[in-house]
Amino acid sequence: MTKRHPSIRLFVNGPLSEGAVVPCDRSQSNYLRNVMRLAEGDGVLVFDGSSGEWLASLEVESKHACALTVSGQVRVQAEGPDIHYLFAPVKRARLDYMVQKAVELGVATLHPVITRRTEVKRVKLDRIRANVIEAAEQCGVLRIPGIEEPVYLDRLLAQWNPERRIIYCDEEAALTSPIEALQALEREPVAVLIGPEGGFDEAERKRLRDLAFVTPISLGPRVMRADTAAVAALALVNAVLGDWR
Helix, strand or coil: CCECCCCCEEECCCCCCCCCEEECCHHHHHHHHHHCCCCCCEEEEEECCCCCEEEEEEEEEECCEEEEEEEEEEECCCCCCCEEEEECCCCHHHHHHHHHHHHHCCCCEEEEEECCCCCCCCCCHHHHHHHHHHHHHHHCCCCCCEECCCEEHHHHHHCCCCCCEEEEECCCCCCCCHHHHHHCCCCCCEEEEECCCCCCCHHHHHHHHHCCCEEEECCCCCCCCHHHHHHHHHHHHHHHHCCCC
């Protein structure tokens, strides 16, 4: 009989179905056997980002290898809000935090954007993906956000699909209610754009404001770090236009 460990969730390669046997890689085997101290037959919740969440039992194959036998579905796949998160990369620890919180807030896609004042121009997408998976495992998210290659802001705007509105957090915007500004919009696919620590330069700000598919909002009178602004903006957009509505 499978013993339940509902707090242990693991992202695995799918597709998942009843009776499927999922081999664990070396890192997963070490985590389950040596970190979490699971034994033969212990239960693990598994998900693959598209097949929902399933209960599986641990099958120990050797000292360093194990597999998971899927028994039954616990939750059907649920899609989150259609929000893309566009962000200027910051230093490692704060970027890790920013990515993790964006996953917890349900974004569909993460897209690094290089602006003229961006200090960190080299982005390790493998590290971002590792943080995405860890955050999803820990907070119960079923969907794994897509991760786009870094792009310069000018190029991003030139090739942008105007059917997806960009909510642009402008530190120089008038201090009016961001909720009222968001409520005036149609409920449609959106992207949230957060700039670098030094903010957008004047040319970038003017170009953004001149685009019909861009809506600037203020996050209030206090100066926020980029990672703090990301959490605040995503929470606001989710509350008004996302799945909290």
